């Protein structure tokens with residue numbers, strides 16, 4: 144007689160986790176808010192965009208900061224605002240001048256997007272920025288993060304926003320150690336972020352969360368010994384609970400414990416990143432850099448452009464070059480005139 148087949152257990156559905164699963168109770172939240180804001184008042188870096196509520200200046204800073212480190216952004220931010228001190232001056236400038244001014248920052252499409260947003264505000268919006276997150280996202284190149292940053296920093300709204308730093312703090316502090324915390328959906332994190340904002344303090348709260356992620360709860364090993372949220376942090380609590388008891392100092396124990404709790408499993412090897420040099424992105428940058436050196440409105444023929452941006456270029460690569468330039472045209476970064484290329488002069 145055949146043995147009876149084991150009865151398959153129905154798979155249990157994972158309960159859907161919402162922001163309520165992670166939000167501290169009211170008393171704990173109040174303590175967390177007070178600690179973070181007090182820490183920020185004492186330690187905040189003096190950054191030029193923190194001295195203004197002008198939405199234009201904040202937009203410039205936020206777009207520059209999207210892919211560039213704070214220290215690198217500061218001189219570019221100052222120089223850009225010297226060249227285009229107002230929203231109107233940016234809107235009427237030649238796009239070629241804006242792209243020239245962006246030289247050295249990389250991700251040139253950001254320059255075009257800032258100008259498109261400026262032209263939209265100066266055109267259909269009559270020179271006044273919309274003020275809600277939903278309306279701000281209707282401007283060209285403005286996504287949920289930038290909209291939340293503008294709404295809270297410029298217009299004092301209690302709008303949450305999530306950048307890489309805030310996301311890391313939210314996950315570690317309120318969700319738990321990686322990698323489990325990394326599966327929580329972005330929508331849940333945004334709801335959670337929104338539920339933390341102290342009423343009337345949205346701008347400073349978002350800045351404080353970002354600052355904590357930039358200076359203390361950093362990518363890699365966080366500096367928990369200096370963290371104002373240590374007593375509220377799930378990752379820290381779990382790490383210290385797992386810490387080996389030894390004669391080591393409390394500081395070194397908690398440091399190594401947190402590192403342990405944050406360590407990814409060995410099988411999760413980081414994906415090798417595509418090398419930038421030699422990639423299409425690299426050559427797109429080379430094309431724009433070459434065009435920046437031309438006098439205003441001057442063009443360069445395709446057959447001269449190829450060898451100037453790629454040392455090993457051969458005429459067989461014409462299609463590749465035209466595709467590359469076609470992508471730059473679609474992004475508004477260059478213009479084709481006959482059989483030649485230039486920066487877009489339009490204003």
Ligand code: SF4
Nearest residue numbers: 360365367370376379
């Ligand atoms: S205690 Fe450590 S892990 Fe937790 S929020 Fe602070 S720095 Fe990040």
